[in-house]
């Protein structure tokens with residue numbers, strides 16, 4: 001064994017990156033979330049070679065001031081929470097202050113930004129084992145561009161796990177779909193190797209179904225049952241594919257908690273159970289389900305990549321989903337009405 005020593009910053013960040021930056025799509029997810037937290041209404045993504053070569057995101061969000069650029073690239077530096085209290089009521093997508101530090105430790109990252117109130121734009125990048133940040137003048141409109149080149153160039157063990165460009169790009173597309181589904185008022189464009197691949201124009205807040213149509217197709221919306229319901233401080237809005245629209249025709253199982261894309265076991269289980277009670281055995285339901293709960297009732301600090309949440313009243317949430325979804329799929333008649341959620 002070696003004597004105990006503090007790891008140099010880059011190595012410490014690379015270790016942390018192991019949890020957050022699994023593949024190009026995880027970089028895309030973190031960058032998209034940052035732009036949304038910055039209030040962007042227009043986000044452009046340029047991907048080269050499945051993200052192996054380059055991931056570049058440009059947004060029109062609030063930008064980062066010159067004197068905060070260095071901090072933005074540092075680990076445990078965030079503008080989103082300040083106290084433990086804030087952590088118990090997370091309203092933003094990010095809060096760990098780790099993404100940019102992690103990503104920049106395993107790629108060549110530059111961050112260019114101009115807040116509306118600042119006259120010039122500045123660009124930051126970091127180098128070496130101490131991740132020394134250099135800031136230079138740049139040209140950029142209001143907003144930010146984050147350029148991530150040569151992902152995992154310095155971590156061969158990780159690079160080995162990268163899949164074919166096409167596969168990695170499919171993962172990126174899936175991430176952008178999820179983010180687009182939960183932020184209909186933001187426009188997104190996605191290019192791959194210079195070619196435009198997807199474009200989601202912004203839709204009005206009350207036209208959510210139009211965004212769903214853009215992302216998963218008009219056919220799904222045309223055949224879906226729509227339900228919106230509030231109960232004890234929780235709310236569901238859902239589009240539920242009927243028996244004829246199954247996943248085989250269009251891979252479509254999307255669930256969101258407070259506008260955060262989730263593959264939560266509890267939610268999946270509840271939806272599956274509801275389909276079973278409405279239709280009998282149903283292998284592949286299609287659905288887009290948005291659940292809104294009091295942020296104090298849900299812990300999002302469960303997993304570094306925030307794929308999971310923990311509900312304080314998980315039974316109540318589960319039963320609320322089962323009841324709402326099964327009633328929407330097979331509305332209770334006077335004879336079989338079961339009454340309110342227990």
Ligand code: ADP
Nearest residue numbers: 034038063072078079094095096097098099100
């Ligand atoms: P977190 O999102 O958890 O705060 P990040 O490492 O992802 O941590 O980002 C660090 C900080 O950099 C953010 O808190 C935010 O202040 C700033 N930032 C990152 N991306 C953007 C962006 N696109 N626009 C404005 N500010 C940003």
Ligand code: MG
Nearest residue numbers: 030034094099
């Ligand atoms: Mg972030």
